[in-house]
Amino acid sequence: MNYKILIVDDSPLLRATARRAVLQAGVPAANLREAQNGREALDRLKEEKADVVLLDINMPVMDGFQFVEHKAQDPSLADVKVALVTTEGNKKRLERMTELGVEHYLRKPFEPEELRALVGELFAAGK
Amino acid sequence: MTTITKDCFQETLQNALERMAFVFVETAEESPGEVLAQATFHATIDVSSDERSAWLTVSATNGFVREVAASMMGLETDEIDVDEHGEPTVCELANIFGGELVMSLGGDENPLRLGLPRVLNDAEVGARIDQISSGSEGWALALRSDEGLLLIGCHY
Numbered sequence: 001m002n003y004k005i006l007i008v009d010d011s012p013l014l015r016a017t018a019r020r021a022v023l024q025a026g027v028p029a030a031n032l033r034e035a036q037n038g039r040e041a042l043d044r045l046k047e048e049k050a051d052v053v054l055l056d057i058n059m060p061v062m063d064g065f066q067f068v069e070h071k072a073q074d075p076s077l078a079d080v081k082v083a084l085v086t087t088e089g090n091k092k093r094l095e096r097m098t099e100l101g102v103e104h105y106l107r108k109p110f111e112p113e114e115l116r117a118l119v120g121e122l123f124a125a126g127k
Numbered sequence: 128m129t130t131i132t133k134d135c136f137q138e139t140l141q142n143a144l145e146r147m148a149f150v151f152v153e154t155a156e157e158s159p160g161e162v163l164a165q166a167t168f169h170a171t172i173d174v175s176s177d178e179r180s181a182w183l184t185v186s187a188t189n190g191f192v193r194e195v196a197a198s199m200m201g202l203e204t205d206e207i208d209v210d211e212h213g214e215p216t217v218c219e220l221a222n223i224f225g226g227e228l229v230m231s232l233g234g235d236e237n238p239l240r241l242g243l244p245r246v247l248n249d250a251e252v253g254a255r256i257d258q259i260s261s262g263s264e265g266w267a268l269a270l271r272s273d274e275g276l277l278l279i280g281c282h283y
Contacts, residue, residue: 059243
């Protein structure tokens with residue numbers, strides 16, 4: 001499976017949890033990238049594009065909302081899918097993310113199986 | 128103004144820990160002060176809007192940190208280095224519990240925003256728990272799991 005995933009979360013614990021779910025879903029470790037905030041994520045995408053970004057919102061330096069705003073202004077990133085994995089639950093702020101093209105959302109706290117299912121769903125949509 | 132009872136939020140915390148980490152907690156026999164004395168890692172998170180603010184603290188013993196981190200990372204508890212994983216674990220718990228606090232204070236229409244979790248030292252967390260103990264707008268909740276103790280302080 002040549003699917004590339006970028007995990008963006010400031011928490012090393014959550015990055016490890018997401019990494020585990022993605023590996024269990026069948027993505028090779030070589031296709032995984034990680035970033036600690038939105039700024040780093042944009043830099044990683046410039047180096048190498050990903051198919052999917054698993055994105056936290058509440059991060060230092062550049063948060064998930066700002067990342068999505070930046071991504072929306074860059075046509076070269078238009079085909080990169082974003083899935084929010086976050087504690088954010090505010091309806092208006094999430095609707096704004098949907099307007100900017102975010103189609104997937106998983107609210108923390110989640111069960112590990114829910115994250116694996118989300119990754120599987122993203123694969124299916126990308127095939 | 129929405130208020131959150133300790134009992135109600137305890138149920139929310141129990142559900143969150145079960146969902147994220149398969150860690151089951153119950154009310155500890157120890158007092159908040161006794162749990163705080165044993166806890167080795169502390170974090171806090173603020174939630175605020177133009178109209179109100181609240182904060183939450185999380186304190187955990189080494190055993191609790193190991194149990195949560197091991198479960199979330201798919202490792203055995205003896206594989207967890209608390210020096211490496213202690214602070215990230217309590218910070219992520221503060222983040223998750225803070226998100227639950229926002230939802231409890233007003234649900235998905237709530238304009239409250241979650242701050243970034245940050246580590247506290249013993250003196251800082253002690254001062255915050257004292258602030259709760261001396262006032263009426265908050266509470267401290269001592270919980271026990273199989274492997275350790277957790278103290279949640281909430282001020283709103």
